[in-house]
Every structure is written in C-alpha cells, then in structure tokens.
Amino acid sequence: MKLHTKIMLGLATGLLAGIVTNLVLGESSRYHGALEFVIANATDPIGQIFLRLLFLAVVPLVTASLALGVSNLGDLRTVGHLGSRTLAFFVLLTVVAVLIGMFLIRVFEPGRNFDPAMQVQLMEWYGGGTHQVIEKSREIAFTVMTFVEMVLPRNILRAVVDMQMLPIIMVSLLFGGMLMKMPGPVRGSLERALTGLNAFAVSVVDLAMRLAPVAVACLVFGIGARFGFSMLKPLGLYVLLVFAGYTIHTVVVYSGFLALVARFSPVRFFKAARPVMITAFSTSSSNATLPTTLKVTRDDLNVPAPIAGFVIPLGATINMNGTALYEGMTVLFIAEIFGIEISLLQQAVIIVMTVLTAIGTAGVPGGSLPLIVLVMQTVGVPAEGIGIILGVDRLLDMGRTVVNVTGDMVTAVCLSRPIARADAKNAGFSNRNA
Numbered sequence: 001m002k003l004h005t006k007i008m009l010g011l012a013t014g015l016l017a018g019i020v021t022n023l024v025l026g027e028s029s030r031y032h033g034a035l036e037f038v039i040a041n042a043t044d045p046i047g048q049i050f051l052r053l054l055f056l057a058v059v060p061l062v063t064a065s066l067a068l069g070v071s072n073l074g075d076l077r078t079v080g081h082l083g084s085r086t087l088a089f090f091v092l093l094t095v096v097a098v099l100i101g102m103f104l105i106r107v108f109e110p111g112r113n114f115d116p117a118m119q120v121q122l123m124e125w126y127g128g129g130t131h132q133v134i135e136k137s138r139e140i141a142f143t144v145m146t147f148v149e150m151v152l153p154r155n156i157l158r159a160v161v162d163m164q165m166l167p168i169i170m171v172s173l174l175f176g177g178m179l180m181k182m183p184g185p186v187r188g189s190l191e192r193a194l195t196g197l198n199a200f201a202v203s204v205v206d207l208a209m210r211l212a213p214v215a216v217a218c219l220v221f222g223i224g225a226r227f228g229f230s231m232l233k234p235l236g237l238y239v240l241l242v243f244a245g246y247t248i249h250t251v252v253v254y255s256g257f258l259a260l261v262a263r264f265s266p267v268r269f270f271k272a273a274r275p276v277m278i279t280a281f282s283t284s285s286s287n288a289t290l291p292t293t294l295k296v297t298r299d300d301l302n303v304p305a306p307i308a309g310f311v312i313p314l315g316a317t318i319n320m321n322g323t324a325l326y327e328g329m330t331v332l333f334i335a336e337i338f339g340i341e342i343s344l345l346q347q348a349v350i351i352v353m354t355v356l357t358a359i360g361t362a363g364v365p366g367g368s369l370p371l372i373v374l375v376m377q378t379v380g381v382p383a384e385g386i387g388i389i390l391g392v393d394r395l396l397d398m399g400r401t402v403v404n405v406t407g408d409m410v411t412a413v414c415l416s417r418p419i420a421r422a423d424a425k426n427a428g429f430s431n432r433n434a
Contacts, residue, residue, distance in 0.1 A: 047219035053208035055288060061294065066173055068309055085415055099351070153167050239396065
C-alpha cells in the first residue's frame with residue numbers, strides 16, 4: 001500500500017473515531033475528564049512527535065535548499081528574473097483567491113439571517129480566545145522598521161528558535177548569492193556541507209513519514225472528539241461556502257494555470273500532490289508540510305532542484321492563497337451578521353489588506369486570526385466578532401493549508417516549464433544535474 005493511501009486511511013479513521021467518540025461521550029460530563037486525559041496523554045503526544053520531527057527538518061531544509069538553489073542558478077540576474085516571476089505568480093493567485101471567496105459570500109449571504117441568540121452564545125463560548133486574538137492584533141504595527149525587523153532581525157538565532165521563516169529565507173538567499181562570488185575550492189566545500197545538511201533533513205522527513213499514518217489519525221482524533229458536528233450546525237452554510245471556495249480555487253484555478261501556462265496535466269499533478277495535500281490537511285501548517293512539499297515537487301513533479309529549492313520555501317512563507325480567500329470571506333460574513341454594509345471602496349480595501357496580511361501570516365495553525373482582526377477593524381467591523389468563527393477555525397485552517405501548499409507547487413511547475421527551464425539551460429545545468 002502506498003504511503004499516501006496509508007495516510008488517507010489514517011486521516012479517515014482518526015476523524016471518524018473522533019466524531020463517534022464525541023457523539024457517544026461528548027455530551028456526558030461523566031466521561032469528559034477521561035476523554036481529555038486520553039487526548040492529552042495519548043493521541044496528542046503521538047501527533048506532536050510527528051509534527052516536531054517535521055519542524056526539526058524545516059530550518060536546515062530551507063537553508064540548504066534556498067542557498068544551493070540560488071548558487072546553482074548561476075548568476076544574480078537569473079535569480080532576479082526567477083524571483084520577480086515567482087512574486088508575480090504568488091500575487092496573481094492570491095488576488096484571484098480573494099475575489100472567489102468574496103463573490104461566494106456576496107451571492108449566498110450566509111450571515112444575513114444568522115440567529116442573534118446563537119451569535120451571543122458563540123461569542124460567550126470563545127470569549128477567552130477572542131481576547132487573545134485581539135491582543136495579538138494590537139501587537140502588530142506596520143511601519144518601515146517593522147518590515148526591516150521582519151526581514152532582517154538583529155538576532156537571527158532567535159528567528160531560528162522562533163521559526164520566523166522570512167528572515168531565515170532572506171539569510172539563505174544572501175548566503176546563496178554570496179556563494180556565487182566565492183573562489184572555487186571554498187564554494188565547493190560550502191556546497192558539499194549544504195548538500196550534507198539537506199540530506200540530513202530529508203532523512204528526518206523520511207523518518208517522520210513512517211509515523212505519518214498513525215500520527216495523522218491521532219491529530220484529527222482530538223479535533224473530532226472535542227468538537228464533533230456541534231460547531232457545524234450554526235455555521236454550516238459559512239463552512240460549506242469556505243470549502244467551496246477552497247475547492248473552486250484548487251480544482252478550477254490551479255488546473256487552469258497548469259494546463260494553460262505550464263502545459264502540464266492537472267490529473268498527473270494532483271496524483272503526485274496527494275501526499276502533500278493530506279499532510280497539509282492533517283497538520284494545518286505550511287511549515288510542517290514544507291519538507292514533503294519540497295520532496296514531491298522535485299522527485300514527482302520533476303521540477304529542477306534549484307527552482308524547487310527557491311520557489312517552495314519562499315511560497316511556504318508568503319504565498320497564502322487559501323488564507324487570503326478565508327480572510328476575505330470571514331470579514332464579509334461577520335459584517336453581514338452585525339448588519340454592517342460594506343461599500344465597493346471598502347471591498348477594494350479588503351482585497352488589498354487580505355493580500356498583504358496573507359503574505360505576513362505565520363505558517364502555523366491559527367496564524368491568520370490576528371491579521372483577520374486587523375482587516376475587520378480597518379473596515380469598521382467589531383473585532384469581537386472573531387469569536388463567532390473561532391469554533392470552526394481549526395477545521396477551516398486544515399482546508400486553507402491545503403490550498404496554500406498546493407499553490408506553491410503549482411507556481412513551481414509553471415515557472416519550470418518552459419520559461420525557467422530556458423534559464424536553467426543557460427545557467428549550465430539540466431534536470432539530471434539538478
């Protein structure tokens with residue numbers, strides 16, 4: 001049985017077992033403590049071992065892949081061309097995603113007839129979480145120095161410890177650029193060291209993926225057992241619309257780009273991408289999925305290693321199509337619940353803000369919530385309204401992570417065929433050398 005099939009079976013088994021457990025024991029206070037004990041001391045630790053092995057591989061993998069990718073591109077002009085096309089693809093896909101999401105909310109208006117009593121109850125249930133999200137949003141200030149600190153902090157070791165991927169990426173790009181200018185023997189020694197570091201990270205990923213079927217089942221069991229279907233009842237239409245947006249963007253938009261731009265079979269792409277999409281859904285983290293994304297992009301989608309090593313780590317940090325789609329839909333949904341009319345100008349502001357905030361979203365579960373609050377406050381929607389959707393955010397987070405990482409792979413494929421392939425040839429390497 002192939003690994004992705006095992007992971008899918010683990011995902012389905014864990015989710016089904018969790019929902020059944022919630023239906024049988026979830027309403028009984030007698031068994032609530034025992035259920036939480038099992039989740040906290042059995043299933044969650046197994047899932048966390050899997051996640052932490054993946055996180056262990058992220059920093060060395062990003063550093064080695066990006067530095068080697070830039071170095072192997074041959075010259076800074078090629079790096080600049082590839083970088084500009086990559087950013088253009090990221091922004092284009094993100095804007096399309098926001099437009100799809102906002103269109104669905106405008107057409108179906110899921111918040112127009114929302115039960116006021118349920119609105120109050122949801123905000124009371126998640127009052128503590130709402131307060132934490134709002135406090136985090138107040139810590140975010142967009143200034144020039146904030147941007148400088150995000151890109152190049154004073155203490156890069158702290159960025160590594162906190163897994164702040166943007167400065168790690170910038171230092172890796174700088175390292176790769178400097179490698180081009182170093183003498184042959186020194187450059188060769190450093191490239192061999194980076195190749196060894198990359199091999200170590202890949203070995204850790206292989207170890208983690210052996211645990212994946214069981215670990216994925218444990219991760220989703222806790223979600224199903226704690227929430228079941230209870231949170232889907234009052235927010236059912238909203239959840240369905242968000243997943244419809246994810247599906248349209250993934251199946252229609254991505255397939256269109258693959259077929260028209262890359263001349264690449266969407267069927268072949270999605271078959272190869274299954275392990276990545278399953279891992280993304282179960283972990284809700286672009287960073288945790290990054291090692292698998294990079295491996296599949298290089299080995300199964302045949303993207304040249306320098307291009308994959310450049311595009312995929314960068315995409316895991318700034319290419320958040322699913323997050324932008326979700327943010328735009330959530331702001332309009334909460335505005336509808338509160339009866340706030342959003343003008344065309346405000347909708348344009350939402351589009352710009354969601355694209356920008358999606359770029360700054362941390363690639364970890366729940367990383368987009370404080371930024372959604374910023375967008376809400378910008379267009380006059382009460383920040384406290386975020387509490388309405390906190391109960392279903394983890395489920396929606398799983399879906400939007402799939403959209404995010406799939407968009408990274410689509411971009412890598414589109415850039416490698418045929419334009420980037422010509423750059424690769426001019427730079428003196430082929431797929432075999434990569």
